[in-house]
Amino acid sequence: MRVIETIQEMRTFVSAARKQGKSIALVPTMGALHEGHLALMRCAKAQCDIVITSIFVNPTQFGPQEDLACYPRDLAGDSEKASGVGVDAIFHPTVAEMYPNRYASYVYVEEITDKLCGLSRPGHFRGVTTVVSKLFNIVQPDKAFFGQKDAQQVLVIDQMVRDLNMNVQLEIVPIVREDDGLAMSSRNRYLSTEERSAALVLSQSLSLAERLVHEGERDIAKIRAAVVSVITEQPLANLEYVEIYSYPELESASTLSKKALLALAVRFGTTRLIDNIILEAS
């Protein structure tokens, strides 16, 4: 497995693979790889000849008060994990390589970015769509793999790809959870033992919502209130948002019909966690 640090070298690597007629998968990450990331890479390897994963802690998707400086970085550990699931190359550019002096161009998606994480993290999705556009142009993958854990991100990137006519097929991989239900996240390592235990309210509240829907509940306000109640009962949990929107349009509704995204963000101390589930009226 190669670790490539420059755009030029990445282009050369991809170009050589293309000339051999090989299909190319891209798995964009910020590193600190966990089983969720590895699931993306295994899917990618099953579908394409060459798997490239980018490991780049992208500064433009962090707000000024966020955890850019302390975001976990572990290239050695990440390389071992990526290599173990058959990744062919890691793209690991510097910030200066991706955003040189006088950098000034951005890609953004309106409307579906003005709610959920877009509301609490202004500029976040502009950073995501910009860096993903750059990665797509550098790697020119046939397929790109993203995790359903970042449900809104998936919808935003899908909209960008369709609107801007990008030549890439998106593959969305289900959330990977710990045995006790906590969704895998690079930020879980920030949690104290008490917070780690308290954080189980996220998946528990989602399961409750799913059960209510299964039992016939269609009133979105009631489902939301039940979720809010579970989370606010946990003293260490600081609720940022719980929202239920039609899926994939992300529009408000009072009654569940067809699919809806139940998404939430909760802080435990300084650690912000997100989780989600697609509710489906059968």
Added chain:
Amino acid sequence: MRVIETIQEMRTFVSAARKQGKSIALVPTMGALHEGHLALMRCAKAQCDIVITSIFVNPTQFGPQEDLACYPRDLAGDSEKASGVGVDAIFHPTVAEMYPNRYASYVYVEEITDKLCGLSRPGHFRGVTTVVSKLFNIVQPDKAFFGQKDAQQVLVIDQMVRDLNMNVQLEIVPIVREDDGLAMSSRNRYLSTEERSAALVLSQSLSLAERLVHEGERDIAKIRAAVVSVITEQPLANLEYVEIYSYPELESASTLSKKALLALAVRFGTTRLIDNIILEAS
């Protein structure tokens, strides 16, 4: 020569050419083709196997008070002209094909878009960079050809291509002028006989600036004042801006050193014309 109206058909056309190992040029236009456009197409044909020209009056680059509705459209005449210079295909999509319902994604460049035409036409360059990004993704050209007439547009697109790592080589073609000096423009046809004659002050004022520099003038305020004076002496000319910026950085300076862009926009009745010249301290 083919006229192609859908993105899917355009992709099929390009894909077939690529499989034959052919190089592809794109010449983006809004139609109403004149000798300036044809110069771009001739250059493209000299450098690439296949020349595709897009003819699309892009609504997102027009302001609400601008001439979108009456912008000249003449596909039959344009087809004849394009065919005459060896264009292989015209891409002529509908607005709904390019901007379907729920369209929400944009590409923009900061800083160099906040002056000159960017100042008088808010949102204009966002529309340009967005549609050009889409065209690049649809056609995936090896080279794209733009005219120096739109000097700021050229710099904005160049910045976008570099920043977003787009895989296309830009080719910039010099301004084509009428025999009497008026820069070719699809909007020249809006001019009355008197306005057409008055519009000669644009190229005349640029020539004066060039002569002053040739004679040793390096004081940018003085050069600018001389240009302003020529234009304001013409009663039919309504000056929008005359600016001189370092080139290609577009930064303010008081003394001409190396290259500078002298750019101007002037209205004659309801018709807005632009022109420019690169001044060079030898």
